[in-house]
Amino acid sequence: MFYIKQFIYGFLSTMGFSIIFNTSRESISKSSLNGAIGWIIYIVLTDTLDSSVIAAFFGALSVGILGELFARFFKKPATIFIIPGIVPLVPGSGMYYTMLAITEKRFIEAADLGSETLFIAASIASALIVSISIGKLLRTSNFKKLNKKKKNF
Amino acid sequence: MKKDEIKNLLVMSILAGKIMLRNGAETYRVEDTIIRICKSRNIQYVETFVTPTGIFLSVEHEDKLFSYIKRIKSISIDLHKISEVNNFSRKFVNSDMSISEGMKILESIDTIPTFKSIVRYIFGGVAGGFFTLMFQGSFLDFIASFITSFTLLILLDYIKKIPITFFLSNIIGSIFITLFSIALFKLGIGNDINKIIIGSLMPLVPGVVITNAIRDFISGDFLSGTSRAIEGIIIALAIAFGVGIILRLGI
Numbered sequence: 318m319f320y321i322k323q324f325i326y327g328f329l330s331t332m333g334f335s336i337i338f339n340t341s342r343e344s345i346s347k348s349s350l351n352g353a354i355g356w357i358i359y360i361v362l363t364d365t366l367d368s369s370v371i372a373a374f375f376g377a378l379s380v381g382i383l384g385e386l387f388a389r390f391f392k393k394p395a396t397i398f399i400i401p402g403i404v405p406l407v408p409g410s411g412m413y414y415t416m417l418a419i420t421e422k423r424f425i426e427a428a429d430l431g432s433e434t435l436f437i438a439a440s441i442a443s444a445l446i447v448s449i450s451i452g453k454l455l456r457t458s459n460f461k462k463l464n465k466k467k468k469n470f
Numbered sequence: 471m472k473k474d475e476i477k478n479l480l481v482m483s484i485l486a487g488k489i490m491l492r493n494g495a496e497t498y499r500v501e502d503t504i505i506r507i508c509k510s511r512n513i514q515y516v517e518t519f520v521t522p523t524g525i526f527l528s529v530e531h532e533d534k535l536f537s538y539i540k541r542i543k544s545i546s547i548d549l550h551k552i553s554e555v556n557n558f559s560r561k562f563v564n565s566d567m568s569i570s571e572g573m574k575i576l577e578s579i580d581t582i583p584t585f586k587s588i589v590r591y592i593f594g595g596v597a598g599g600f601f602t603l604m605f606q607g608s609f610l611d612f613i614a615s616f617i618t619s620f621t622l623l624i625l626l627d628y629i630k631k632i633p634i635t636f637f638l639s640n641i642i643g644s645i646f647i648t649l650f651s652i653a654l655f656k657l658g659i660g661n662d663i664n665k666i667i668i669g670s671l672m673p674l675v676p677g678v679v680i681t682n683a684i685r686d687f688i689s690g691d692f693l694s695g696t697s698r699a700i701e702g703i704i705i706a707l708a709i710a711f712g713v714g715i716i717l718r719l720g721i
Binding site for chain 1: 494495496499547548549550551552553554556583584585589590593594595596597598600601603604605623664667668671672673675676677678680681682684685687688706709710713714717718
C-alpha cells in the first residue's frame, strides 16, 4: 500500500514538473509515468539495499532508458521524457539538510550529509551517461540497418 | 539559389536554432537541426558552432561565404517548443516548403504559449505539494507546500520581467520559500517545517541544466557542457545560500 501511494505521489509530482517545463499535452502522461517508475525504483531500492546512492543510480538509469525508448517510439526528443522524470531524484532534500546542519554548527554531520548529496548527484549523472550512451548505440545500429537496406535496393 | 534566398535561409535556420536553445535544448540537437535545414536546400558547405550563449553559423555557396552570429541571452524552459521545432525541421527537410512560409511557422511557434499561466501556477503547487508527500509529509504539510510553490511560481514570473541576474532571482526565490513556509508553519498549517521547505524548493532545483550538461558532455560538446554544469552549481549554491541566511537568522 505504501509503495502504491508513493507511485501515485511520484506520478502527480512529475506531472506538475512537466507542466512547469511546458511539455506538450500528449507527452505529459508519458513523462509522468517515467518519473513515477524511476521514483518507485528509488524508494524500493533505498528500503532494500539501505543505500540511497545506488538507489538513485538505478532510478535515474530507468528514467534515462525509458526516456530513450519513449523518444524512439513517439519520435520526440528524449529530453522531453527525461527532464521531468529526473527532477524528483535530484537530492534537494540532501542539500537542504546539509545547509540546516551548517547553520546549526553541526559541521561533522554537515560533511556527512554533504558528501552523500554529492555522491547521489554523481550517481545520477553517471546513470544518465550510461543510458544516453545506450540510446546512441541503438540509434547508430539502426542507421546501419537502414543503409544496408538502401544498398540492397 | 540567389544571394537573397541564401540569406533568408540563414536567418530562418538561426531562428530555429535560437528557439531551441532558448527553451532548453541540448547543443547537439541545435547544431543538427541547423545543419539539416541548410543542407536540405543544396548547400555544399555548412558549419555551425553552438554554445549555451550563442550560435555561430557559416555557409559557403557558389564561392561565396556567408556567416551569421546570434547571441542568446535569457534561457527559459519550454520543452513543447523544442519538440515543435524538431517536427518543423523534419517537415521542412522532407518537403519543398518555401523559406518565407517556414519563417511564418517558426514565428508562430515562438510566440504561442503552451499553457496559461494560471495552469502552470496550479501544477507548480501540485509538484511541490506531492513532493512533500513523497517525503512522508502529512496532509497539512501538503497544503502548506502547495500554497508556497503556487506563490513561488507567481513571484518567479514577476521577477523575470525585472532585469536581474539568475543568481539573485534564485536567492530571492529560496529566501521567499523559507520565509513563507515558516510563516505558514507559525500559523499552524503544517507539521514538519523541513518537509514543507524541501517540497517547495523542488521547482527551483537545476534539474534541466544538469541533465543538459551531461548530454552535452556525452556528445563531445565539452565547452557547452562545462558552462551548463557551472550554471547548475551556481544555482544550487544560490538556493543553499538563500535557505541558509533565513535559517541562520532563526526567525
